[in-house]
Amino acid sequence: MNEYDTNRIYDTVKNIGYFKTSDYSDADCFLLNTCHIRDKSKEKVFDEIGRVRKNYKNKKKPIVIVAGCVAQAESGEMIKREPYIDIIIGPQSYHKINKVIENFNLKKKQELTEFETEDKFNYLDKIKNNDSKVSSFLTIQEGCDKFCSFCVVPYTRGPEYSRPFNKIIEEAENLANNGVKELILLGQNVNAYFYKDKEKIFKLSDLILELEKIKELDRIRYTTSHPKDMTDDLIDCYSNSKKLMPFIHLPIQSGSNKILKLMNRNHRVEKYLEIYKLIKQKNHKVEFSSDFIIGYPGELDCDFNDTINLVNEIKFINSYSFIFSPRPGTPASKLNQVDKEISKERLIKIQTILEQYQMKKNESLVGSSIEVLVENKLKNQNKFFGRNVFQNSVIFEGQDKYIGKLANVKIDKTNRNTLFGKIDENKNMRAA
Numbered sequence: 348m349n350e351y352d353t354n355r356i357y358d359t360v361k362n363i364g365y366f367k368t369s370d371y372s373d374a375d376c377f378l379l380n381t382c383h384i385r386d387k388s389k390e391k392v393f394d395e396i397g398r399v400r401k402n403y404k405n406k407k408k409p410i411v412i413v414a415g416c417v418a419q420a421e422s423g424e425m426i427k428r429e430p431y432i433d434i435i436i437g438p439q440s441y442h443k444i445n446k447v448i449e450n451f452n453l454k455k456k457q458e459l460t461e462f463e464t465e466d467k468f469n470y471l472d473k474i475k476n477n478d479s480k481v482s483s484f485l486t487i488q489e490g491c492d493k494f495c496s497f498c499v500v501p502y503t504r505g506p507e508y509s510r511p512f513n514k515i516i517e518e519a520e521n522l523a524n525n526g527v528k529e530l531i532l533l534g535q536n537v538n539a540y541f542y543k544d545k546e547k548i549f550k551l552s553d554l555i556l557e558l559e560k561i562k563e564l565d566r567i568r569y570t571t572s573h574p575k576d577m578t579d580d581l582i583d584c585y586s587n588s589k590k591l592m593p594f595i596h597l598p599i600q601s602g603s604n605k606i607l608k609l610m611n612r613n614h615r616v617e618k619y620l621e622i623y624k625l626i627k628q629k630n631h632k633v634e635f636s637s638d639f640i641i642g643y644p645g646e647l648d649c650d651f652n653d654t655i656n657l658v659n660e661i662k663f664i665n666s667y668s669f670i671f672s673p674r675p676g677t678p679a680s681k682l683n684q685v686d687k688e689i690s691k692e693r694l695i696k697i698q699t700i701l702e703q704y705q706m707k708k709n710e711s712l713v714g715s716s717i718e719v720l721v722e723n724k725l726k727n728q729n730k731f732f733g734r735n736v737f738q739n740s741v742i743f744e745g746q747d748k749y750i751g752k753l754a755n756v757k758i759d760k761t762n763r764n765t766l767f768g769k770i771d772e773n774k775n776m777r778a779a
């Protein structure tokens with residue numbers, strides 16, 4: 348979402364004459380868009396500002412703006428710790444960025460952290476989304492009302508807000524006109540999308556089915572979803588929709604019902620397994636990925652083993668796992684922490700198992716011809732990059748004419764993260 352937001356901020360500041368520069372030593376303004384989900388990201392922000400300060404030691408000071416969730420959560424504290432920062436702007440205040448830059452005064456720090464999500468999107472809807480990457484993000488929903496005990500999102504992104512249905516379709520049509528072929532619909536809780544226009548209710552399934560009518564679009568994905576909002580209409584899309592990809596990132600966080608309860612996740616492992624089975628019944632090709640928090644306060648060996656059992660049952664093909672990071676202000680940050688060494692051991696164990704399933708899936712594709720959406724040519728190489736239906740990276744020998752197109756690629760080898768191969772000319776010609 349930060350990538351989407353950064354692009355939209357860029358579309359905005361262009362209107363007051365700011366353009367991207369790749370020259371680090373020649374900027375009038377630095378904007379750091381930040382993530383607060385785990386602690387490391389905050390420290391990265393300070394490291395980066397330190398680098399800017401050093402670089403501009405004998406030069407005119409650039410305007411330094413910190414945007415995003417770290418800005419929202421830490422605002423005044425950040426300026427105290429790093430006075431080189433001039434402006435703090437939270438995720439729901441981006442619509443004010445041009446005014447803030449235009450009124451910039453070196454002596455007066457500015458902090459904008461109000462939750463004005465509706466005003467922000469009303470403003471951004473008037474500015475064309477210039478993204479033209481083959482695969483592009485589109486935010487449809489922001490914020491969260493679920494308050495999982497470990498998570499900062501409800502405090503940094505604010506309450507759930509769903510953008511108007513027609514505005515999303517307009518933005519998608521515009522992106523398709525720009526040459527976008529794949530849309531990744533975004534939200535912290537994307538499947539909680541709910542928009543009411545007069546008496547008509549629109550959900551994520553309605554959006555998917557409407558978006559796939561846009562002729563130029565080949566693929567639709569969405570992320571990140573919550574098991575509680577996996578309703579039947581959305582599950583049906585895995586058989587009804589022609590363009591929804593057969594891959595779902597559905598975080599569970601833990602395979603232990605005790606831990607899910609402590610996390611305030613409001614669903615049980617059984618519910619997750621039921622969703623898994625229902626989706627597989629609709630379309631057996633669908634593969635799953637997930638997020639896991641390891642060493643959540645109260646996690647015992649038996650709870651961790653439940654998580655491993657779940658991994659072995661579902662065989663996720665790609666997942667993210669993190670050691671619990673206590674986030675200031677969240678209920679879980681006040682609880683007794685699991686011993687760091689135990690958490691590390693558990694993390695290594697789960698990652699080893701997850702990687703085996705990822706590798707196994709990739710190996711099963713070696714020797715076959717798979718559909719790839721070709722995104723770009725690799726820099727300084729005569730090779731191309733694209734993704735298969737499961738969102739794996741594919742690097743292959745091909746030709747420029749395939750960029751922005753669906754092409755068949757014959758896979759000849761793989762590692763855990765990337766598949767390698769050659770364009771399958773015969774199959775592509777038959778398809779043409």
Ligand code: SAM
Nearest residue numbers: 497498535571573598638639669670671672674
């Ligand atoms: N809304 C999604 C859900 O409900 O599963 C997750 C969105 S959250 C922004 C992205 C991921 O960050 C989570 O799935 C979780 O695994 C991880 N995460 C969030 N807070 C964390 C924390 N305090 N410590 C470690 N990982 C965390």
Ligand code: SF4
Nearest residue numbers: 491493494495498500
């Ligand atoms: Fe955070 Fe997701 Fe829980 Fe919302 S549902 S509080 S975004 S983990």
